[in-house]
Amino acid sequence: MPEAAPLHIAFLLFPDVTQLDLTGPAQVLSRLGNAKLDLVAKTRDPVPTDAQFPLLPTATFAEVPRTDILCIPGGFGTVAVMEDAETLAWVRRAAASATWVTSVCTGSLVLAAAGLLTGYRAACHWASREQLAFFGAEPVAGRVVFDRNRVTGGGVTAGIDFALALTAKIRGEDHAKFVQLSLEYDPAPPFDSGAPERADAATLARYRAMVEKFAPGRVDKVRAIAARLAETASDG
Amino acid sequence: MPEAAPLHIAFLLFPDVTQLDLTGPAQVLSRLGNAKLDLVAKTRDPVPTDAQFPLLPTATFAEVPRTDILCIPGGFGTVAVMEDAETLAWVRRAAASATWVTSVCTGSLVLAAAGLLTGYRAACHWASREQLAFFGAEPVAGRVVFDRNRVTGGGVTAGIDFALALTAKIRGEDHAKFVQLSLEYDPAPPFDSGAPERADAATLARYRAMVEKFAPGRVDKVRAIAARLAETASDG
Numbered sequence: 001m002p003e004a005a006p007l008h009i010a011f012l013l014f015p016d017v018t019q020l021d022l023t024g025p026a027q028v029l030s031r032l033g034n035a036k037l038d039l040v041a042k043t044r045d046p047v048p049t050d051a052q053f054p055l056l057p058t059a060t061f062a063e064v065p066r067t068d069i070l071c072i073p074g075g076f077g078t079v080a081v082m083e084d085a086e087t088l089a090w091v092r093r094a095a096a097s098a099t100w101v102t103s104v105c106t107g108s109l110v111l112a113a114a115g116l117l118t119g120y121r122a123a124c125h126w127a128s129r130e131q132l133a134f135f136g137a138e139p140v141a142g143r144v145v146f147d148r149n150r151v152t153g154g155g156v157t158a159g160i161d162f163a164l165a166l167t168a169k170i171r172g173e174d175h176a177k178f179v180q181l182s183l184e185y186d187p188a189p190p191f192d193s194g195a196p197e198r199a200d201a202a203t204l205a206r207y208r209a210m211v212e213k214f215a216p217g218r219v220d221k222v223r224a225i226a227a228r229l230a231e232t233a234s235d236g
Numbered sequence: 237m238p239e240a241a242p243l244h245i246a247f248l249l250f251p252d253v254t255q256l257d258l259t260g261p262a263q264v265l266s267r268l269g270n271a272k273l274d275l276v277a278k279t280r281d282p283v284p285t286d287a288q289f290p291l292l293p294t295a296t297f298a299e300v301p302r303t304d305i306l307c308i309p310g311g312f313g314t315v316a317v318m319e320d321a322e323t324l325a326w327v328r329r330a331a332a333s334a335t336w337v338t339s340v341c342t343g344s345l346v347l348a349a350a351g352l353l354t355g356y357r358a359a360c361h362w363a364s365r366e367q368l369a370f371f372g373a374e375p376v377a378g379r380v381v382f383d384r385n386r387v388t389g390g391g392v393t394a395g396i397d398f399a400l401a402l403t404a405k406i407r408g409e410d411h412a413k414f415v416q417l418s419l420e421y422d423p424a425p426p427f428d429s430g431a432p433e434r435a436d437a438a439t440l441a442r443y444r445a446m447v448e449k450f451a452p453g454r455v456d457k458v459r460a461i462a463a464r465l466a467e468t469a470s471d472g
Binding site for chain 1: 393443
C-alpha cells in the first residue's frame with residue numbers, strides 16, 4: 001500500500017486533565033501511520049493529572065507553532081485553562097493551521113472559550129454539555145460530532161470512538177478497522193450506567209454531588225468566563 | 237456513606253508498554269475512593285511507551301514492596317519483561333501480598349512467566365491468547381476473567397471493562413456504576429471490527445503482518461521462555 005501522507009498530531013496537556021481523555025484517543029491516533037504525536041504544554045515539566053500520576057510533555061507551545069490535528073482533552077482543569085491567555089493563544093494559533101480542530105469531553109469548552117466553536121455543533125461530557133451554549137456553540141448529545149473541520153467527542157471514554165471515527169475520515173475505514181482490531185475494541189461494559197438517560201437516580205445524584213465537591217460553582221464560573229469574552233468581543 | 241478501606245494499587249511500568257493497557261484501567265481504579273495508585277518501574281526515569289510519549293513512574297520497585305492490587309499491562313515490551321529476572325522478582329514479591337493479582341492484554345503472559353497463572357483460567361489479547369497454555373494457564377476468550385484472586389482482561393480496551401468489574405467486586409456495584417457514569421462509558425464503536433471473529437479476512441491478515449514486522453518470531457520466543465522456565469522448575 002502507498003505510504004500515507006505525513007501528519008502531526010498535537011494534544012494540549014494542562015494540569016488536572018482527565019488523563020484518559022488524552023491517552024485514549026492518543027493510543028488510537030498514534031496508529032494513524034506516518035504520524036508524529038506530541039503532548040504539548042507550557043513547559044517540559046511533568047503535568048499532574050486527575051489519576052494520581054503525571055504526564056510528561058513531549059514539546060512546549062513554542063516548539064509546536066502548527067499541527068495537522070489539534071486535540072484538546074477535558075477535565076476539572078479546563079476552567080483554569082479557559083482563563084489562561086497564554087494557553088488560549090496557543091490553541092488559537094495551532095487551530096489556525098490545523099486540518100482538524102478537535103476535542104474530547106470538556107475540552108470542547110476550551111475550544112469554545114478560544115472562540116473556535118461559535119456557530120458549530122459540538123459534543124462534550126454529558127454533565128457539562130449545555131455550557132457550550134454560553135459560547136454560541138450548539139450542544140449535541142453524541143459520542144462523536146463532526147461539523148466542518150471541528151470534531152468533538154463526548155465524555156472521557158468517547159475519546160476512543162472519536163479517534164476511530166477520525167481515523168476512518170483521514171486514513172479510510174479499512175485502516176480504522178485494523179486499528180480497532182489491534183486494540184480489541186469490542187467493548188462489553190459490565191453495567192448499563194454510562195449515560196445519564198440510563199443511570200439510576202441515586203447514581204446521578206452522587207455524580208452531581210461529586211462535581212460540586214471537587215469543582216464548586218463550576219457552571220457559574222464557566223458562564224462568567226463566557227460573559228467576559230462576549231464583553232471583550234463587543235468592545236473590540 | 238462510611239469511608240472505604242484504604243487500598244494501594246500498583247501498575248507495573250516497562251519499556252514499550254501499550255500505554256492504554258495501563259492508562260484505561262488506571263483511570264477507572266483511580267476512582268475507587270481512598271486508594272493510592274502508583275506506576276512502578278525499575279527507576280524513576282521516564283519509560284517509553286508504544287504511543288510516542290513516555291510515562292513517568294511514581295515509584296520504584298524498592299519503594300513498593302507490597303500492594304493490594306497488582307496490575308500488569310501488556311504490549312510488545314512484554315517479551316523482554318518475561319526474560320528480566322529483576323522485574324519478575326518484583327512481580328512475584330508484590331503478588332505474594334496482593335489481594336488481587338491482575339493483568340490487561342499480554343500482561344497476563346508476564347504473570348504467567350512469573351509462575352503466577354499456572355492452573356488458572358486467564359484472558360489475554362486475542363492474538364496472543366493461546367500462548368498462555370505454554371505456561372500451564374488456561375486461555376479464555378473473555379473481556380474479563382476472574383479465577384480466585386487472579387483477574388485478567390483481554391486486549392487493550394478490555395482494561396476498562398476489567399477495571400469496572402474489579403471496582404464492583406471491591407467497592408460494590410453502585411460505586412462501579414457511579415464511576416462508569418463519570419467516565420461516560422457508553423461505548424459506540426464506529427465499526428464492528430474489534431474481535432477476530434468479526435473482523436474481515438483482510439483486516440486480520442494486515443494485523444498479523446504488522447505483528448510479524450514489529451515483533452518478529454514473537455510466538456517462538458514466548459514458547460522458548462516457557463520451555464526454559466519448565467526446565468528450571470524441573471531442575472530445582
